[in-house]
Structures are given as structure tokens and as C-alpha cells.
Amino acid sequence: MIEEKVTPQWRIIASEWLVKSGCLYMLAWGDECSLWDDLVDIANLEEFGYSEIPDEAFVMTTWHESQTLEEVFRFTKGFAIHPHVELKRTLILHIAESDMQTAFLQMYNDA
Template sequence: MQAKAHYLQLRPHDALPDLTHLAPFMAIVVIDDDSDEMWRWDVARWLVASGCRSMLAWGKECESWHDAVEDAALEAFDYDDIPPEQIVTVSQHADEDLDEVFWFARHRASHPALRLNTAVILHVAMRGRPDELLAQLAEA
């Protein structure tokens, strides 16, 4: 599993900070609140451009988040061949408990060409839960 875990809360329509210093990283997107499609696509493109190379989505509309990041990764290479180290693996976990998603992230999720030593919990929520979610990931 990743040696370092970070937490970032985003409220829908928040500005998107620079994460390139964490690249390459795994993003565990925990969606507690609704967001509109345009912002979701902006976040997906930002994740890919920032160096996210594996994304796990859980929570509200996680299927839409999965599709947005998958498409953003393809779009970044004009829907052409993607170099192995630039591939973004994506999964959605609509039917699982968050504990199971964190366990999968720590023990099973992998990238075909890179070792991802950093995980970012991207929490889409009006109310943050950094201590709770970081502890939950650490205990998975």
C-alpha cells in the first residue's frame, strides 16, 4: 500500500488546488454530496492532469465519477494510445462499504506500470472528516 496518505476536502465548485507534487498518486474519491456534471468533469480532468494514475470512486453518483475520470484519461491523449505509465486505472464501488474500498485500495489496487506510493482521499463534501477517513484508510 501507499506509504503516504493525504486528505483533501472539496466542496462542490471549490477551486482545484495543485496536486502535481504528489504525482503519481492514487485517488480515493469519497462522494458525500451532490455535484453537477460540469464540475465533476472539471475535477476528472484536473485529477488526470495532476498525476492521478488510479482512481477509486465511492458514494453518490460514483458511476458518473468513474466514467468522467475514464473519459478524461482518454481525452488527455486524444483517444489514442496511452503510454503505460500514463494509464489511469478506474473503479467504482457503488455496492460496497467504504471500509471495503479502503481495504481494496491498500491491498489489491495496482497500476500496470507504476508503483503508487501516495494516496489522496478526495472528499467531495460540505462537511469534512479528515481524521475519520484517514484513520479508516490506515486501519483497512
């Protein structure tokens, strides 16, 4: 969830971190979410030298600029499925100045 402007370099570093950390399905919502989607795709390609990405390491990406956050959380729980790997964990990354952890966790649990 992107609610804070960040530098292009910060976006690249965060995208690379997501891929290197084992993220297999990234959903972007908020400010410039389609750009985040593209950068995670690029980081996934770079991780494998722009050659074929193994099925079990392919990062699925979606962006949700027209949906509400509630809709994105419902999509996450019902439709964010990797075709080759069972996804067992969900990481909610909120890029913002304010801490909304409690509210967002409740919203996610209610979805």
C-alpha cells in the same frame, strides 16, 4: 468519496484535474460513483487525443457502489495496483459539506 451533489461541469473539471495531476488509479465511492469512473476514463482519453494512452499514463478506474467505505479502503491498500507504475501516494478526496478528515484518515489507517 462523493457525498455531495455537484454539477456535471464540476465533475468534468475535477476529473480532468485528477488526470492532469498525475492520478494513475482512481477509486470512486458514493453518490454517482460509476459516473465519476466514466468521466475520469474520458478525461484520460482526452488527455491523449483519443489515441493510444502510454502504459505509464493509463489511469486505472474502479467504482464501488455496493461496498462499504472500509471495504474500499482495504481494496485500495491491497489490490489497487497499477500494472506499469509503482503507486507511492494515496490521495483521499472527500466531496461533501462536512469535514471528516480525521475519521476517514483513521479508517484508512485501520484498513
